[in-house]
Amino acid sequence: GEDVEQSLFLSVREGDSSVINCTYTDSSSTYLYWYKQEPGAGLQLLTYIFSNMDMKQDQRLTVLLNKKDKHLSLRIADTQTGDSAIYFCAENSSASKIIFGSGTRLSIRP
Amino acid sequence: EPEVTQTPSHQVTQMGQEVILRCVPISNHLYFYWYRQILGQKVEFLVSFYNNEISEKSEIFDDQFSVERPDGSNFTLKIRSTKLEDSAMYFCASCHGREGNIQYFGAGTRLSVL
Numbered sequence: 204g205e206d207v208e209q210s211l212f213l214s215v216r217e218g219d220s221s222v223i224n225c226t227y228t229d230s231s232s233t234y235l236y237w238y239k240q241e242p243g244a245g246l247q248l249l250t251y252i253f254s255n256m257d258m259k260q261d262q263r264l265t266v267l268l269n270k271k272d273k274h275l276s277l278r279i280a281d282t283q284t285g286d287s288a289i290y291f292c293a294e295n296s297s298a299s300k301i302i303f304g305s306g307t308r309l310s311i312r313p
Numbered sequence: 314e315p316e317v318t319q320t321p322s323h324q325v326t327q328m329g330q331e332v333i334l335r336c337v338p339i340s341n342h343l344y345f346y347w348y349r350q351i352l353g354q355k356v357e358f359l360v361s362f363y364n365n366e367i368s369e370k371s372e373i374f375d376d377q378f379s380v381e382r383p384d385g386s387n388f389t390l391k392i393r394s395t396k397l398e399d400s401a402m403y404f405c406a407s408c409h410g411r412e413g414n415i416q417y418f419g420a421g422t423r424l425s426v427l
Binding site: 301 | 346356357358369416417418419
């Protein structure tokens with residue numbers, strides 16, 4: 204069945220770039236998403252990419268998609284303490300369910 | 314900016330009791346969803362709802378669960394007889410159906426079953 208995998212933890216120094224990686228199995232995925240969840244809060248959509256794109260940039264965020272390898276990454280430039288959160292990779296293939304990864308907890312070192 | 318709102322933010326109930334979790338989706342959206350997140354685990358799909366009927370449901374969504382859109386604005390999830398393992402954060406989401414199929418999530422209702 205469909206699955207989305209990502210590493211559980213990432214620690215970076217403030218000001219460095221963070222790169223969060225994700226792999227997925229559903230080759231019919233048409234949209235891939237990154238959601239952010241701060242402690243005790245809901246799921247905030249950060250960005251998304253359509254499957255016919257390789258890259259999308261939005262201010263400090265860069266999403267790279269390698270459809271052949273079914274690999275998605277999120278790069279956060281100049282990581283700040285406010286970026287501390289859990290980042291979820293997710294995919295869907297229609298206006299139906301979203302399949303989420305386990306989430307990567309990003310922590311920032313001073 | 315329009316948002317999905319969920320009430321209550323925290324619901325405590327006794328095992329075996331019925332609970333209703335409420336959601337107000339974004340007003341011009343057509344697709345509605347419930348997800349849950351057990352503490353420390355993945356966000357899991359429960360059910361999707363379109364055109365006043367369930368369009369898809371997961372194995373988790375058994376006979377104890379039901380959804381309803383009682384009027385033009387609310388979307389509810391009912392758990393008929395709660396179990397300890399129903400304790401989780403429940404998220405409602407809505408989607409217009411275009412625009413990247415983006416699902417917008419509410420802040421969630423934390424359900425604690427004692």
